[in-house]
Amino acid sequence: MATLIRERRVVRDSWQLLDSQSCLQVGEDGLVPDFPDAADLVVPRKLWALRRDDLLERRGRLGLRLEADDEVAEVASDLEHFALVAVDFPKFGDGRGYSTARLLRERYGYKGELRAVGAVARDLLHFMEEVGFDAYDLRECEDAEEALAAFEDFSASYQKR
């Protein structure tokens, strides 16, 4: 997690990101993994759907992970429970997450941390920030300090005029 950029700064990350494999294997009810009660957890939408009450009882903060094909409207009414929403980019050229971010920010008024995860590359940061992301879980191969320069690539935008 050393490669997290949040609000244009390289930071240490306190969140635990769960993926579907690690917490949805055991039974159909899904498993809330054995993290300290105060740990901040980002959970997949499926786990949220299955174990909502258990998750809400924990002391730690809660985040939601959306896959590229998750329907934002279906979680819109739950957004108040999340301090973080992570949107997955399955690959460099898959742009669905940009629309997801716009919908979260503009249609559903989500104000918490919006984090890009998955194929998060330096050359995509500018667009990601423009649609409302403020945190970026960069790929292993990226140098976070170098990547900060990408936010300065453009000093204007037609869409914000």
Place this chain on the structure above:
Amino acid sequence: MYRYDQVDQRLVDERVAQFRDQTRRFLAGKLSEDEFRALRLRNGLYIQRYAPMLRIAIPYGLLSSKQLRKLADVARRYDRGYGHFSTRQNLQLNWPKLEQVPDILAELATVQMHAIQTSGNCVRNVTTDHFAGVAPDEIVDSFVWCELIRQWSTFNPEFSYLPRKFKIGVNGALEDRVATFVHDIGLHAVRNSENQVGFKVIVGGGLGRTPMIGQVIRDFLPWPHLLTYLDAILRVYNRFGRRDNIHKARVKILLKERGVERFRDEVDAEWAHLQDGPGTLTAADVAKVEGRFTRPAYEKIGTDPISGISEMGSVPIFRAWRKRNVHGHKVPGYASVTLSLKKTGVPPGDVTSDQMDAIADLADRYSFGELRVSHEQNLILADVRTRDLPALWREARALGLATPNIGLLTNIISCPGGDFCALANAKSIPVALAIQERFDGLDYLHDIGELDLNISGCMNACGHHHVGHIGILGVDKNGEEWYQIEIGGNQAPASLGKVIGPSFARADIPGVIEKLIACYLERRDSEAERFIDVVQRIGVEPFKEYVYGHAHPRAARSPRQLATA
């Protein structure tokens, strides 16, 4: 011409710096081939069969003489002294060096040009009528709307990684000269009964390996809503367009799978949230863009605008040129002139640096320093005084740009084909040249009348063969180049050609075209009945028989299957 403001210029300059850095990182091994590919494509840079290819944007086909001189200069210094105008009104350089492309882009930025989004899975260069702003049948000046769309689409963060490329065409006149029905989105300006301007919105057309005619999803979209409605369409496409199969990723496939009603409902549901939102255009927004276009200062021309022409009236070749290459103009005393880039012996759409310089001079002296690129790969001087036509004709003729063949068989649309393109199954240019040679006789050509002949070197259909009255498609058969022939395609009203039967070797193509023409000449009612009219009236069958003889066993089989084999 649209003149950049500070933001336009800054974005282009910053883009050059960004791409220079991306190129540097790629050459240093810090960017993978795949990722650099996605980045270089949206700067117009392909890696082709023999060399890179750089596609330079000419937004909506509008070009100044100064820009054309820069293109000539760039082609001379960084390439082999020529360029190729494409069917999307852009210019392609076929031999640049990858490491010099950032320098080329920097040169272009000095004349308000770039290669932004000329390729890649994003919104491409928006195209329009090459007679925009001057056409006698104008409804609106489509350049202004194109520029608004250009700004909306340029670096649009939400729509920069779409499932596939996305092409928008805008037509602002009564006649559709943009082929709006074969675009991902076609916009056709209309006026309602209260004389308000709006757009008919057509979605899901396209050529390529699955050619389709677009469908109207809204008959009248009032102009203030243009961009929010585009947002809605693109958002539905971005979210739900297929990403599992590159051949099924265009919006036409989504529209087909959903059906037009469901697709329209989804767009409308999305639009309900966006309508009247911040993206809504105001009269001030439109006026601001309109104000950045320079307009020709037309002379008030008196009673005898054609005095210079009468003395030339007896020169047959001038008459032929005037009939084919000179077009009506909304201002009395002016005409638009097509400089044909389809001279026999020259690859369609190709122009040398020296010619570019000379054309820039013609534009300065005869047409307010501006010109347009047509999607038929010719150049247009849009604002020529009719009294200057004879002088312009003499000069254009000396430059090899006055071939009187606009709208005729030898005005061939062709992709670069296997001579350059890595995707091509077969060469296109030699086929075009062989046909032009066969039909070089002027009287014969004019007797045949209007005929669009389009050639693509592969099923990606860059040469628009599906909408040629005669379309030729290069196919690969066990490693050999063969050519399939379609007839009955049309740009507007759009129709797709039908394959006439088994494919031919390259050497046979001119002969086959001759047979098709012979059949047409025999069957037409009068000279007024064009080739396409005859195909539509009598069908493909008589032409088949003419070409293959009777009852060819393979000719009867489903033709479209052969096209995609």
